[in-house]
Amino acid sequence: MRTRFAPSPTGYLHIGGVRTALFNWLFARHHGGQFILRIDDTDQQRHVEQTLRPILDGFRWLGLDWDEGPDVGGPHGPYFQSDKLPRYQAAVNALLTCGAAYKDYARPEELEFERQEAQQRKESFRYSRRWMATSPEDESRFAAEGRAAVVRLKMPREGNLVITDQIRGEVQFAWAGEPDTVIQRADGTCLYHLASVVDDYDMQISHVIRAEEHLSNTPRQIFIAQRLGYPLPCYAHVPYVAEPGSKNKLSKRKLSQYLKQKDFADLMRRGERIAERMHWATSPETFNPVVVDFYRQIGYGTDALINYLLLLGWSWDDRTEYFSRQEMITRFSLDRVNNSPASFDPQKLSAFQDHYSQLLTVEQKFDLVLPYLQGAAMVASPPTPSELQLTRQIVQAAGDRISIAGDILDYQDFFVADDQLLYEADDVEKRLVKATDAQELLRRFRTQLERADDFSAESLELLLKKFVQEEGIKIGQIIHALRVAVTGKSVGFGMFEILQILGKERSLARMDRILGQLALRQTC
């Protein structure tokens, strides 16, 4: 079993493309076959290297390894269409010779005229073949008129074709409805349909697993293969990935429209918050939730992404949600691929990420998070031992709150100098100003803290409990005020962990600073 994914070098990896690639990869791995990467660059100019790199990097990041293709080579190369021009030329000649294709000398405007005429009559367009050359005499006559020739498929105009699709079952087409597709341009370069069929044959692809939009291209490709005497691969057309909340195909260019949807907007905002702290120059070309690299950049894990994508259109049973790589390989089959489009749901992706990130140890998370702190210049590069320790403690205390690696940047307050800490005005108002006795209680508790020689979370908790008891107050009367005093806001992780992380000196400094400011405010 041999499958392939044939991206064109566009500079980015589309989320739907990855899903298709994943299915190809899984299918090949399941059957112990090969997964081939081939570059569809018939239409590309020179910068292939530049636009291909991000795609290959994306595959590597995701762990979708290819057995043959760019960087790794293989016995059925070349794996770049741009390197196979003579090969395609030979195929075109063969098609011409056997009468499956013809040279067409129509000018674009003449074709356009026919097309419009058909539209006016509300008929489907079918080329008249008026400028089809049927003899060398025709060719020289047309050429004398200054016409250039393209090569078109000479499609049958009667009969039907039944395709047995592995996912959709039997699909019937009438040959008469198939257009005389151009397979070679006037300048001699070849087009996708031809190249694709020739490549699939050369690379001995057994299963063509691709997006649904190619279903209607299949008849003409089968026609080419048949007339060239190639054995037909099995076809499987997977439904495309749809926009959140609709059945339209997900498209990178429609980002601004998706942003009107809350979940998508939230995801984007989360990304932008990270990008901002990292000082990234972002553009919708690469920093876009439709593009896979977006997730790598902000710190998603590949386990979550792959698992989510797997379930977008495929299922094993009525309840299994989590699959290891090995489990997916073992269980994957085409017949459990769904046949209706599935819309992309950022929230569900997040839920998978939450799950997989909870499986990580503190040390693993620590490693993931560190580059972000360095990138945001919140720690030095390389980090000092005390910064490393601080980070480790934060990761530990944050627990589930850090889901994607970039989430660490939300804990900037621990890294900022004590006299630079920003306070949420509303929180200060509510917990330190309006709350009666809050400031006084803080002052009194401060002296206790100062005397404490054990600043561990456990002993701090005992200390506060004792204080609360002695004062005859409820813990809520002081703890919120304390939190705002040392972190600047009213939400965060466990109070005693916060104090432990900051340590005595910093905790006191922060308390003193805000208490001083508030005292000053009162006298004014």
Next chain:
RNA sequence: GGCCCCGUCGUCUAGCCCGGUCUAGGACACCGGCCUUUCACGCCGAUAACACGGGUUCAAAUCCCGUCGGGGUCACCA
């Protein structure tokens, strides 16, 4: 418009091929509650779907026909 595909909770889906066990199951989200020093996690609970209409049948989400709706594709793009 032609051709093709698709149609189960808001979303991802199980069930459909081989009709009864489906008063339609799971997950995410949402809502409510519990836990609790806040947030998050966790736990418990609730709401929520067979597009519609005809058949066939003792019985239809499941089979047949039609309608409607959504989408894909109709390039000298891939």
